[in-house]
Amino acid sequence: MTVPASPRPNPLTVPTLDALKARTSAKWGRFEPDVLPLYVAEMDVEFAPPVRDALARAVATGDVGYRTGTAYEESLVSFAAERWDWPTLAVEHIVAVPDVITGYTDAITLVTDPGDAVIINPPAYPPFFSFVKGAGRRIEESRLGADFRIDLESLEAAFQRATTGGRPAAYLLCNPHNPTGTLHTRAELEAVAALAARYGVRVVADEIHAPLVYTDASYTPYLSVAGERADAFSLMSASKAWNLAGVPAALLIAGTDSTADLARYTSVPRHGPSQLGALAQTAAYTQGGQWLDDLVAGLDANRHLLGALLAEKLPKAGYTWPEATYLSWVDLSAYDLGGEDPSEFLHREARVMLNSGPTFGTGGEGHVRINFATSPAILTEAINRIAHVMG
Numbered sequence: 001m002t003v004p005a006s007p008r009p010n011p012l013t014v015p016t017l018d019a020l021k022a023r024t025s026a027k028w029g030r031f032e033p034d035v036l037p038l039y040v041a042e043m044d045v046e047f048a049p050p051v052r053d054a055l056a057r058a059v060a061t062g063d064v065g066y067r068t069g070t071a072y073e074e075s076l077v078s079f080a081a082e083r084w085d086w087p088t089l090a091v092e093h094i095v096a097v098p099d100v101i102t103g104y105t106d107a108i109t110l111v112t113d114p115g116d117a118v119i120i121n122p123p124a125y126p127p128f129f130s131f132v133k134g135a136g137r138r139i140e141e142s143r144l145g146a147d148f149r150i151d152l153e154s155l156e157a158a159f160q161r162a163t164t165g166g167r168p169a170a171y172l173l174c175n176p177h178n179p180t181g182t183l184h185t186r187a188e189l190e191a192v193a194a195l196a197a198r199y200g201v202r203v204v205a206d207e208i209h210a211p212l213v214y215t216d217a218s219y220t221p222y223l224s225v226a227g228e229r230a231d232a233f234s235l236m237s238a239s240k241a242w243n244l245a246g247v248p249a250a251l252l253i254a255g256t257d258s259t260a261d262l263a264r265y266t267s268v269p270r271h272g273p274s275q276l277g278a279l280a281q282t283a284a285y286t287q288g289g290q291w292l293d294d295l296v297a298g299l300d301a302n303r304h305l306l307g308a309l310l311a312e313k314l315p316k317a318g319y320t321w322p323e324a325t326y327l328s329w330v331d332l333s334a335y336d337l338g339g340e341d342p343s344e345f346l347h348r349e350a351r352v353m354l355n356s357g358p359t360f361g362t363g364g365e366g367h368v369r370i371n372f373a374t375s376p377a378i379l380t381e382a383i384n385r386i387a388h389v390m391g
């Protein structure tokens with residue numbers, strides 16, 4: 001008699017609440033014990049089994065020296081060919097870096113000078129602003145449209161302002177976009193590439209969320225659109241999709257016309273990722289596909305659950321339906337909170353921690369970012385608590 005295989009669990013329902021509360025990283029470790037944390041981009045999951053095994057093997061055998069070789073780079077090349085139908089990505093164009101923020105900051109520093117402009121689409125991931133400013137560059141905003149898609153007219157105006165007088169400029173593109181979960185289409189990316197070529201703006205595409213795309217949408221890698229001669233860069237990492245922020249690593253990819261810049265980058269001393277980070281992420285890209293599919297199915301269910309809960313319990317909330325990521329951008333401005341930032345009010349009154357909208361820049365007022373990478377039970381409890389205090 002054959003025993004039917006037991007269904008694979010939804011990764012979002014595996015850790016118990018007690019296990020989550022015992023965690024020491026930012027999501028569960030930073031705020032008071034009664035607070036439900038749906039803020040920072042960590043997920044309430046355990047390791048994908050192949051990632052856990054790779055790390056356990058390294059720890060058990062003491063294989064924690066300096067990283068060498070190109071297994072990590074090769075793992076992305078294979079993943080990109082299989083998942084994104086992008087067969088032309090080549091290891092020679094990829095350099096491993098400690099993490100994505102380091103990668104985009106270094107790429108911007110490489111192609112612009114102090115005081116030059118970097119274009120950003122607010123509302124946007126707060127460390128876009130802080131690290132660009134920290135690198136001595138100034139920010140030129142091109143706000144997303146009301147539909148949270150790139151507004152090409154506004155982008156062109158920003159490119160024009162940024163390059164006045166022939167100054168170098170870079171565009172920090174987020175694909176998919178954090179916090180709205182917008183997935184830029186091939187046509188939109190083609191238009192971006194054409195504008196970038198016309199104004200000589202160097203595109204740096206942060207594509208950290210790329211594996212987290214729902215099955216009713218499809219992700220297009222920026223460099224696969226910008227063409228073989230792109231003078232752009234892309235940053236990829238397994239750290240969001242497999243929850244590896246604590247074992248970081250990332251890959252900086254140069255378009256063909258950026259290879260001289262990449263050579264300049266590698267000719268000076270710099271750090272790469274740790275051995276554990278590279279081992280974990282290599283295992284994720286090469287053997288983590290099944291777990292990723294199970295995760296995305298669980299996230300998809302939560303995306304629908306969140307939409308239904310908000311419609312029922314917070315009908316005045318504006319829910320941005322994410323096409324990718326486990327983040328959703330919610331407009332609470334129809335609720336009268338006396339001008340207080342909703343995330344502060346909800347932390348204090350509902351004991352739920354969300355990301356504060358204003359930290360995402362222009363357009364963030366009255367908004368919160370909700371991280372729904374948790375169990376349906378925790379998500380439901382959090383929205384119930386919020387509804388209770390919002391009346």
Ligand SMILES: Cc1ncc(COP(=O)(O)O)c(C=O)c1O
Pocket residue numbers: 041098099100101102125174178206208237239245248249250
């Ligand atoms: C768009 C984006 N870029 C970068 C990061 C952080 O990447 P890393 O931890 O590899 O520096 C995040 C984390 O949430 C993110 O959302």
